[in-house]
Amino acid sequence: MNRLGCTPLPKEGSSFAGFSRITEAEVVMAADDYVAMRFRRIAEWTAARPQYSCGWPNFERADYHDGRGLVYGHYLLSDAVADWRDVPAQDLGNPQTLRERFARTNSYAVQQGYQHGFPNFEQANYGAGLVYGTHLIAPGLCEFRDVLAIELGLLPNPADSSMDLWFFEASRYANLKGYPAAMPTGHAANYGQGYVCGILLFPPGSVQWMDIPGTELGIESGLPPARPPQHRPPVGPPDERPIPGDPHGDHGGGL
Numbered sequence: 001m002n003r004l005g006c007t008p009l010p011k012e013g014s015s016f017a018g019f020s021r022i023t024e025a026e027v028v029m030a031a032d033d034y035v036a037m038r039f040r041r042i043a044e045w046t047a048a049r050p051q052y053s054c055g056w057p058n059f060e061r062a063d064y065h066d067g068r069g070l071v072y073g074h075y076l077l078s079d080a081v082a083d084w085r086d087v088p089a090q091d092l093g094n095p096q097t098l099r100e101r102f103a104r105t106n107s108y109a110v111q112q113g114y115q116h117g118f119p120n121f122e123q124a125n126y127g128a129g130l131v132y133g134t135h136l137i138a139p140g141l142c143e144f145r146d147v148l149a150i151e152l153g154l155l156p157n158p159a160d161s162s163m164d165l166w167f168f169e170a171s172r173y174a175n176l177k178g179y180p181a182a183m184p185t186g187h188a189a190n191y192g193q194g195y196v197c198g199i200l201l202f203p204p205g206s207v208q209w210m211d212i213p214g215t216e217l218g219i220e221s222g223l224p225p226a227r228p229p230q231h232r233p234p235v236g237p238p239d240e241r242p243i244p245g246d247p248h249g250d251h252g253g254g255l
Contacts, residue, residue, distance in 0.1 A: 032098040039118075039120050041219060042120075043120035045217055046076065052208075053077055053083075054082050054120065055075055055210075056167070056183060057164075058168060059165075059167050060168065060171070061214075070214045071212060074211075075183075075207045075209055076207065078208075081137065081138050083114075086132070086134070087105070087134045088129055090129060091108060092105060092108055092132065098163050099186045101119050101121075102118060102119065104186075105119050107187075109136050112136065114138065115137050116137040116200050118135055145200075145201060147197050148193075148195070151173060152166070152173055153165075154195070154197060163184075170184045170197075179203060180204055180209060181207045183202075
């Protein structure tokens with residue numbers, strides 16, 4: 001099976017050899033609810049398969065016309081390298097946006113001695129306040145790197161791009177650099193040389209890649225829903241403001 005996206009990209013709106021991918025414009029417009037749903041679905045999928053502890057989407061897809069329909073690219077981790085925890089929302093500063101949720105979960109994980117953490121977008125209240133399902137990645141598994149936003153196509157300001165585009169571009173960046181997988185932290189900063197985004201790169205052997213049929217994930221065929229105009233971040237001059245209350249500035253912090 002060919003890896004999703006390793007074939008040279010078709011022009012927007014085109015396809016070849018059975019390959020179909022979400023175009024960059026369509027990724028940018030995807031609704032935050034759709035992004036959260038994708039993380040919930042892979043969390044449910046891995047929960048039914050004990051050999052995996054968690055996974056995340058790279059927001060690429062293909063139809064190989066082999067009877068499976070649309071398949072969606074995902075990266076999977078084993079129990080040996082990732083833990084799961086219910087984290088009180090207040091411990092994350094009660095994040096208000098999708099990117100804040102990713103960035104603050106990363107900050108929380110580092111403060112707890114892990115290398116990284118990311119949300120599965122499950123939540124509950126057992127009587128002591130809202131808690132968020134969180135995956136925590138063991139230290140030493142991956143490599144942190146500040147990557148110029150221009151290399152990821154997250155311009156003019158990474159904060160103006162939806163998180164599915166962050167994941168999509170991080171995956172492409174990893175492939176170009178010889179890594180099988182990557183995950184953005186949600187942090188970004190401008191230290192005077194242009195915006196950089198926090199990216200974690202996973203070396204060979206640390207992660208498994210898999211095409212998962214949409215039918216197994218409960219994902220309907222077709223393009224993701226567009227973000228309503230009122231939910232799109234304004235495009236304008238670079239925003240230097242940090243995420244309120246987030247002290248984690250040494251891992252691409254600042255936004």
